[in-house]
Amino acid sequence: MKVLILSFSANKVNEDSFVPNKIGLTFSCVNLCKEELEKNGNEVEHICINKKDIKKCMACGSRGWGKCLKEHRCVMNDDFNDIYNEMSKFDVYVFVTPVYFWEMSESAKTFFDRLKRCDAFNDKSQIRGKKIVSIACAGGSGSGTGETLKSFDILNHFLKTEMIGRISVTKSNFEEQKSLIKKAMKMEE
Numbered sequence: 001m002k003v004l005i006l007s008f009s010a011n012k013v014n015e016d017s018f019v020p021n022k023i024g025l026t027f028s029c030v031n032l033c034k035e036e037l038e039k040n041g042n043e044v045e046h047i048c049i050n051k052k053d054i055k056k057c058m059a060c061g062s063r064g065w066g067k068c069l070k071e072h073r074c075v076m077n078d079d080f081n082d083i084y085n086e087m088s089k090f091d092v093y094v095f096v097t098p099v100y101f102w103e104m105s106e107s108a109k110t111f112f113d114r115l116k117r118c119d120a121f122n123d124k125s126q127i128r129g130k131k132i133v134s135i136a137c138a139g140g141s142g143s144g145t146g147e148t149l150k151s152f153d154i155l156n157h158f159l160k161t162e163m164i165g166r167i168s169v170t171k172s173n174f175e176e177q178k179s180l181i182k183k184a185m186k187m188e189e
Helices: 025-039 078-089 106-119 145-159 174-184
Strands: 001-007 041-049 092-100 130-137 160-172
Touching: 001 025, 001 078, 025 041, 025 092, 025 130, 025 160, 025 174, 078 106, 092 106, 092 145, 106 145, 130 145, 145 160, 160 174
Parallel strands: 001 041, 001 092, 092 130, 130 160
Antiparallel strands: none
């Protein structure tokens, strides 16, 4: 299978880091997913949305719908349309976001707002019916992971995808959640 991992954190432990975070919970999850998927024989690509130029939805055009409603693409010239088009080449998506203020990260909200606009009413969607795994990573208590996973449920509803994993990860439960992540990367329901 071809699996696309989309992550939504500026934290990465290397010289390109935006924020010097030596723990890097989100990227620890990304790395574990990638390792397990490859071990299981999958072809994997990872895109860190924070390293892409993706602007917020402008709700342009008539009644807030630009070309996204009828042409299923965004009028803005940034990296979104390329990633959206690339998504059709994959069988499964793994979404990994940090939790900020009981929500997915700002870059995740921005990306998914535009994705829903372009794909939710697309009768020829190349995303519909594909499997997704959602991982919410909280550096604190983890109380916001439930709300973040609910946001992924809403995304799943509008994209008409198949949720095969909803995983809540915190710094304190990461070691225990590794087995759940590994199980989800087997791509079984």
